[in-house]
Amino acid sequence: MLICASHERVIPRPATRFVIALVFGLALLTWVASLVVSRTTRDWFEKDVGMRAQLAVSGVRHGLLSHWKAEDGDDLHALLTELTRDERILAAAACGKDLSQLATTAEFPEQFGCRSIGVHVRQAAPSGLVFVPWKTVTSLPGGKVYVSAIPLLDQEEAVGFVVLVHDLSFIERREASVRWFLIVAFGFSATAAATITMFAARVSWHEWRGEIQRVLKGETPRPEFHPLLQDVLDLGERIAAERQADSERGVWTPQRLKQALNQYLRGERIIIVANREPYIHEHTPGGGVTILHPASGLVTALEPVMRACSGVWIAHGSGSADRETADAQGHVSVPPGEASYVIRRVWLSDEDVRGYYYGFANEGLWPLCHIADTRPVFRSEDWKHYQAVNQTFADAVAEEVDIEDPIVLVQDYHFALAPRLIRERLPRATVISFWHIPWPNPDRFGICPWRHELLEGLLGSSIVGFQTRFDCSNFIDAVDRYLESRIDRAQQAVVQQGRTTLVRPYPISTEWPVRWLETAPSVSACRAGIFAELGLPADALLGVGVDRLDYTKGLEERLLAVERLLERFPALCGRFTFAQLAAPSRTEIDRYRQLNDNVERVAARINERFGRGTYRPIVLLREHYEPPAVFTYYRAADLCYVSSLHDGMNLVAKEFVAARDDERGVLVLSQFAGAARELTEALIVNPYDVDEAAAALAVALEMPPDEQRARMRSMRAYLSEFNVYRWAGKMLVDAGRLRDRERLIGRLTHMERAT
Ligand code: F6P
Numbered sequence: 001m002l003i004c005a006s007h008e009r010v011i012p013r014p015a016t017r018f019v020i021a022l023v024f025g026l027a028l029l030t031w032v033a034s035l036v037v038s039r040t041t042r043d044w045f046e047k048d049v050g051m052r053a054q055l056a057v058s059g060v061r062h063g064l065l066s067h068w069k070a071e072d073g074d075d076l077h078a079l080l081t082e083l084t085r086d087e088r089i090l091a092a093a094a095c096g097k098d099l100s101q102l103a104t105t106a107e108f109p110e111q112f113g114c115r116s117i118g119v120h121v122r123q124a125a126p127s128g129l130v131f132v133p134w135k136t137v138t139s140l141p142g143g144k145v146y147v148s149a150i151p152l153l154d155q156e157e158a159v160g161f162v163v164l165v166h167d168l169s170f171i172e173r174r175e176a177s178v179r180w181f182l183i184v185a186f187g188f189s190a191t192a193a194a195t196i197t198m199f200a201a202r203v204s205w206h207e208w209r210g211e212i213q214r215v216l217k218g219e220t221p222r223p224e225f226h227p228l229l230q231d232v233l234d235l236g237e238r239i240a241a242e243r244q245a246d247s248e249r250g251v252w253t254p255q256r257l258k259q260a261l262n263q264y265l266r267g268e269r270i271i272i273v274a275n276r277e278p279y280i281h282e283h284t285p286g287g288g289v290t291i292l293h294p295a296s297g298l299v300t301a302l303e304p305v306m307r308a309c310s311g312v313w314i315a316h317g318s319g320s321a322d323r324e325t326a327d328a329q330g331h332v333s334v335p336p337g338e339a340s341y342v343i344r345r346v347w348l349s350d351e352d353v354r355g356y357y358y359g360f361a362n363e364g365l366w367p368l369c370h371i372a373d374t375r376p377v378f379r380s381e382d383w384k385h386y387q388a389v390n391q392t393f394a395d396a397v398a399e400e401v402d403i404e405d406p407i408v409l410v411q412d413y414h415f416a417l418a419p420r421l422i423r424e425r426l427p428r429a430t431v432i433s434f435w436h437i438p439w440p441n442p443d444r445f446g447i448c449p450w451r452h453e454l455l456e457g458l459l460g461s462s463i464v465g466f467q468t469r470f471d472c473s474n475f476i477d478a479v480d481r482y483l484e485s486r487i488d489r490a491q492q493a494v495v496q497q498g499r500t501t502l503v504r505p506y507p508i509s510t511e512w513p514v515r516w517l518e519t520a521p522s523v524s525a526c527r528a529g530i531f532a533e534l535g536l537p538a539d540a541l542l543g544v545g546v547d548r549l550d551y552t553k554g555l556e557e558r559l560l561a562v563e564r565l566l567e568r569f570p571a572l573c574g575r576f577t578f579a580q581l582a583a584p585s586r587t588e589i590d591r592y593r594q595l596n597d598n599v600e601r602v603a604a605r606i607n608e609r610f611g612r613g614t615y616r617p618i619v620l621l622r623e624h625y626e627p628p629a630v631f632t633y634y635r636a637a638d639l640c641y642v643s644s645l646h647d648g649m650n651l652v653a654k655e656f657v658a659a660r661d662d663e664r665g666v667l668v669l670s671q672f673a674g675a676a677r678e679l680t681e682a683l684i685v686n687p688y689d690v691d692e693a694a695a696a697l698a699v700a701l702e703m704p705p706d707e708q709r710a711r712m713r714s715m716r717a718y719l720s721e722f723n724v725y726r727w728a729g730k731m732l733v734d735a736g737r738l739r740d741r742e743r744l745i746g747r748l749t750h751m752e753r754a755t
Helices: 014-059 061-069 073-083 114-121 169-216 223-249 254-265 297-309 350-369 380-400 418-425 451-458 469-482 523-534 555-568 590-610 627-636 651-659 690-702 705-721 724-754
Strands: 089-096 101-104 122-125 128-131 134-140 143-154 157-167 270-273 280-283 289-292 311-316 331-334 341-346 407-411 430-434 463-466 486-488 493-496 499-505 541-548 576-583 618-621 639-642 666-670 683-685
Touching: 014 061, 014 089, 014 134, 014 143, 014 157, 014 169, 061 073, 061 143, 061 157, 073 089, 073 101, 073 157, 089 114, 089 143, 114 122, 114 134, 114 143, 114 157, 128 157, 143 169, 254 297, 254 724, 270 297, 270 380, 297 311, 297 341, 297 407, 297 651, 297 724, 311 380, 341 380, 350 380, 380 418, 407 418, 407 724, 418 430, 418 451, 430 724, 451 469, 463 469, 463 724, 469 486, 469 499, 499 724, 523 541, 523 576, 523 627, 541 555, 541 627, 541 651, 541 690, 555 576, 555 590, 555 690, 576 590, 576 627, 590 618, 627 651, 639 651, 639 690, 651 666, 651 705, 666 690, 666 705, 683 690
Parallel strands: 270 311, 270 407, 311 341, 407 430, 430 463, 463 499, 541 576, 541 639, 576 618, 639 666, 666 683
Antiparallel strands: 089 101, 089 157, 122 128, 134 143, 143 157, 280 289, 331 341, 486 493, 493 499
């Protein structure tokens, strides 16, 4: 799916759709009506013809009898000819008792001779032979005829019978005329109805427009338009005010975020609850202490927000030197040298880390939420630790706050229970939870034995945020399926025991501009440095991948795409190198160790197959790289391939774009990463389709500089606006509005109680 073509469809307007439906409906009705009418009229006409036959024969009965007995063929012929004067009687025959043919009119059809018809009119009876009336309709070359045989009675005794052949073709003619009449009548009514509908639609649209224009000019509309126009006006005013405010303030920056915090939240401190801390103190082999920035999208996004807003970041103190660098309460001011905010480290036992982090969070919830073919494992022992750690963090929040209604941002799947636990301790807190990873569909979510508890826990939040609208609907569907609650789909909210939780998409992003660029060398210096480090010639082409070693990132598929590229384009062999920065992650879990081995094996096989001399197509760098080094790789590369099999957002994709202030380099991006919905100028691929991905890599390497620039410029413009300050700002503004509303409701309830 390299190119997304959009096909313009002509969609008929509602009035036109109505007219088309009307015409089809009337055509169908005409057809059914003509069927019913022809069947009924045919019955009537046949009965009519039958009666005429009886009447005609009774009119000449006496004459017939006298000539019958005399067996006077000529006179019988004359009488029969007399009968055929009736315009509908075509021919007649007189048949004796013994089925002999006494007389016929000229051109009497032979197939209706006395013997063949007699079979039908003669019936065996105990008293001998009797005749019964008989009739049939049959087709002759000239059209349909009605044949009737009428017994001729002389004092109750039948002396023979008369056969009459009637012309029925007039019925067909009449049916055809009726059908035409119906078609014309229905056609006329359809045209009339369609014209009236179009006319009415136009008139009412005119009227609506006229009324709206009148209101916009400040005139008073007709009374029946008042409620609707008021709604339209309110909405218009609201949108205009928000647009105005948005455009006046321009793009979101750390300053604007601070202002929003002051305006909507009275400058309150923010409390973040997240498993991963933004600064990890680690012992070095030399006996010193170093600070690490973890490879985490969550940290990448939230750290700049905290620097802008200040507050407390409550996290698991996981570094080997974390305790000695924090005070007795686990506090440490960061960033080092700037002290914009505080990390509150929570100390967890090894059992807790095994059960809560490795077990329930990463062997249970992580595979539950990602479609990457790894089965979730749920153990009750892990669940107990998960509950306990969530309680520990909720307690830490209560210890850190200095007001009754703090703003608490709960991050990710490690803390699904914390929002409710925090609310129990701090009922007036504004709790915003953000789920960084995808939310599964209700069937898959139902796999989890503690699905109710997880949902109940999250619904302790004032707002639950997700990366995409799709995740929001999955969450709402899960609540709808598993909990007693009221879903307000218009407001995108869940109401439980009178408390409302808003469910909203807030696509996460990076800071803009990225602070690591301030000190980054120029693109050419980065390129020269990395090429020297990897031993690449100046005309080499470089691709990069930057990930934690996680099975959701599609690392094996990525390497296979490189292999296919080299198979299909042998000229790239010796020229193209793919450097994969793979930070070890969750190594206590078997599945991650397996992944590590698989990636290593695939890389070794490809290098064996295509390597020559010192050339290795794959450079696998399995270690943690600090952000400045990662940005050097981004800036040195010709392309970056993000091949996630399923990913909430993937900030590597956004970081690569942010890193390329030279507007060069191509992003090849998996369609299964949330970022693909925003970075549409990337080459979007299905990572499972190795051929497609290889083709995209080839396109990226061949892409002319102008096209690279155009794509990069557009993605950078987007990211400069939709940056992480906007992400946080939108959440905080929504939270501020919610707090105002809750305060107002609180005041009203208070007043109601007082009166
Ligand atoms: O995507 C979820 C997430 O929390 C990211 O923010 C981050 O990239 C990753 O998981 C970090 O994982 P861990 O904290 O387990 O190393």
